[in-house]
Amino acid sequence: DIPYEIGPLYENNDLIKYGRGGCGPKNRYLAKKLTNLGYKVKVCFTPYSWSNLKKLPEKLLHHPKARRIGNHVYLKVKISSQWIKIDATWDRWLYPILPANINWNGRSNQTIATPIIREICQDYPEPYMSNYLKNKKNPKITKSDGDFSEKMNKWFNEIRRKNNSK
Numbered sequence: 001d002i003p004y005e006i007g008p009l010y011e012n013n014d015l016i017k018y019g020r021g022g023c024g025p026k027n028r029y030l031a032k033k034l035t036n037l038g039y040k041v042k043v044c045f046t047p048y049s050w051s052n053l054k055k056l057p058e059k060l061l062h063h064p065k066a067r068r069i070g071n072h073v074y075l076k077v078k079i080s081s082q083w084i085k086i087d088a089t090w091d092r093w094l095y096p097i098l099p100a101n102i103n104w105n106g107r108s109n110q111t112i113a114t115p116i117i118r119e120i121c122q123d124y125p126e127p128y129m130s131n132y133l134k135n136k137k138n139p140k141i142t143k144s145d146g147d148f149s150e151k152m153n154k155w156f157n158e159i160r161r162k163n164n165s166k
Contacts, residue, residue, distance in 0.1 A: 001091045002026055004156060006149045023089040023113060024073040030088045031075055031124040040078040041124040044085075048072040048114035050152070055097050057155060065148035072114045076121055079107060089113040093160040 005020040015025040031041045050056060050066040060066055074087040087110050090100035101110040 001093075002029075002088075003091045003160070004089055004094065005153050023087075026088045027073045027075050027086075028124075030086070034075075034077055035124055042076040042083070042121040043124050044074050044076055044119055044121040045071045046074075046112070046114065046116045046119055048117070050148075052114055053098070060148070060151055060155065063148050063151070065145055072112070074112050075124075085109040085112060087112045091160075093163050094156060095163075097159050 002015065003020040004022065004026070006022050015021040015029050021029075028043065031043055034041050047069050048071070049069055050063075051061055056066065072089075074085060074089070076083045077086050078084075084107070087101060090098045090113055092100050092102045094100050095102050099111040099113065104110055
């Protein structure tokens, strides 16, 4: 299970090299593995806002970035002629604070990390996003964005420490 972490370092770099990553790198890595095993895979996007997380601490809930809209990445995988939703975003150490998929049966939809507002799916490897990521060499990260990422990652690590001490 690869730990979830946000920030510019993990958006466009090698997930395995850093041993952590956001929803995009984690789900695309899984898409590649599933495709190599012969599954048909779609990469899906839905708008999200961090402020939609029900258990987000108050201090983070009011951060300007928490209210901005971004795109959450998850997958649809064809299993036994049905398209099943899969989301590798949250690692098991964030459960039960965040809806990690720790007891999946391999046949039904997983819980997606954020409510699906509008779904856009493309066959993997998705050409639009692949080209977008190749051209996005130096994303513009504001000081506020970095501050939010740092505080969120600290909160994720606090959850993991508490869960590992049980």
